[in-house]
Amino acid sequence: MxxxxxxxxxxxxxxxxxxxxxxxxxIATAKFKRAFDRAVAARPYTDKLTRLIGKLAEAAGSDYQHPLLEKRPPKRAVLLAISSNRGLCGGFNSNVTRAALLAHRGLMERDLHVETLAFGKRVGNMLRFKKIKPDRIATHIEDKPTFADVDVVALDLLERYAAGEIDEVHVAYTKFVSTARQTAVVERILPLETPADEAPRTGPQQNFVFHPSAEQILSDLLPRSVRLHLFQAFLDSAVSEQTARMVAMKSxxxxxxxxxxxxxxxxxxxxxxxxxxxxxxxxxxxxxxx
Amino acid sequence: MSDAKRMLTVSVVTPEGAAYEGAAAHVVAPAFDGEMAFYPTHAPLVGVLGFGELRVTRPDGEVEYFYLAGGVVQVADDEVSILAESVTPARKLDANVARKALDDALATPATGEVEIEARLRRADDARARLRVAARAAEHGHLTADQILSQPVQ
CATH class of the missing domain: 1.10.287.80 (ATP synthase, gamma subunit, helix hairpin domain)
Known part of the structure; x- marks a missing residue:
């Protein structure tokens, strides 16, 4: 003894x-509260935008065409992996990495040229360890992502998509389902799903005045919804990180x-x-x- | 209920949160091609917004000024929903920052359609900021009625 x-x-x-x-x-609890409030603050905007897009898509008719909706034979894809700069948060970073690896393999099997962008030092290093060298590791978006910061990334992707340099954009991040459950998911943000498919049919139709036309408004809104989708991913990731750290530090x-x-x-x-x-x-x- | 008593329910939301929620007597929003005013019983409308000043007249006659950088507005059943990219209270605008942004935008060389368009947007944004900031400084001490009676330049 x-x-x-x-x-x-x-x-x-x-x-x-x-x-x-x-x-x-x-500290994680305090940060969680703030991140959670931010994620919730974005929700009314997301809901309204989704509803509006559904309504406009209905008005524009089913033969509406937009570059962001068009599915061209894909050649080059971009994979974004969002996690954190810091560790000590349980499986948070490795879950995202695993999801990203799976997605990466899936894209490779489809014979696409994959460009990987890592947001967060951890996920970048883990991917590099797994022999997937991220084309860029960005660490500037910390646990408090602002719309302006994320927008720079989103606009760049949209621009390259419009120019035909990339054909698909996928994002791997941790979705915040509830305080008890966060799951690492991979979602496709480009090209968009045809909005009419997911929009619930609303009741009595009002005759809206469109200024300018429904088609033009829609083409203004679709890029917005892509940018918002990405922002939401960052917000979710920030909340999930704090939750994961809270749980890890509690145990x-x-x-x-x-x-x-x-x-x-x-x-x-x-x-x-x-x-x-x-x-x-x-x-x-x-x-x-x- | 008489028409004079009817109020609008206004919500101005951005991805980072709500900038204004509540009742309003009327709202003037910067449409992409000029200003648009909404009073109660306005016809259902969906419109694209540009850069400019958003004025919300509260039920008590006070006017709130915001700078709005692009978005959409939806009006139906006396409900005005504004989805904006970013909204700043006008008095928080800094004219010097805006002027610098304008100079920067104009000094950036741009070639090709996309770049020129981006530069135009930046310049428009900065010009609108300047305008709203100047107006905010000007009407700082005026009442709502006085401002409403002023011509818009």
Whole structure:
């Protein structure tokens, strides 16, 4: 059995670890709240935009054509992987990496030239470790993505898509389903699904005045919905990261506390053993003298 | 209910959150080709918005000024929903920043259709910012009625 002093030393260091993880858990909780509010704030916009696009698509008719809807034979695809710059958040980064790897393989099997963009240091490094060298690793979008930051990326993709340089854009990120569930998903953001397919039919139709025409408004809105989709992915990822870190740090703190309990018990026991040994030595010694 | 009492329900939302939610007597929005005003009982409409000033007149007559950078407006059943790219309260605009943005935009060399268009958009945005900022400084001490009676330049 280890000496009581050594056990005491270990208990102390575990206590320090518990303090750190506890703090990190609290920070993650505070950040989660903020990220969650931001993700929720974007929701009315998304809902309204989706509904509006559905309505316009109906008005524009089924023969409406737009470059973003058109499915051309794909040759080059872009895969975005969104995760975080920091670790200590459980399986958050590796789940995204796994999803991205699967998607990457799928695209390769379809004989596409795949360009990989990693957002977050972690996912970039993990992909590189898996022998998929990301064409770019961006670390500037931290846990508080702004629309302007994400928009730069989205606009660039849209522009290249319009120019015919890329034919498909997929994004791997962690979707925030609820505080208890976040799943790594891969979604295609370009080309768009035909909006009429997903729009629920609304009840009585009103005769809207379109200014300018429904087709023109639609062609203004479709790129917006792509940009929004990407922004939503970043927001979801930010919320999921904090949730994952909260959970990871909670279990780390719990583990540390368990360990402290065990170590304390071990310390007490070994101290008692030591005392017993010393006592019996003294008693043995005095008995020998009699 | 008489028409005079009818109010609009206005919501101005951006991807980063709501900029205005609530009732309003009327709303003036910057359409892509000029200004558009909405009063209660307006016909259902969907329109594209450009860069410019968004004015929301609250039920008590106070006017709120915003700078709006592109979006869409939908009007139906006295509900005005504005989906905007970004919305800034007019008094938070900085004329100097806007002027610099305009100079930058004009100084950027642009070749080809796409680049020229992008430059035009940036310049339009900056010009509209300047205009709204100037107006915000001007009407800072005026009441809503006085502003409404002023001609729009």
């Amino acid at each position: 280890a000496s009581p002093r050594a056990i005491l030393k270990r208990t102390k260091s575990v206590k320090n670890i518990a303090k750190i993880t506890k703090t990190m858990q609290m 780390a703190t719990d583990n540390a506390n368990d360990m402290i309990r065990d170590l304390t018990m071990l310390y007490n026991r070994s101290r008692q053993t030591q005392i017993t040994t010393e006592l019996s030595e003294i008693i043995g010694g005095s008995a020998a003298l009699e």
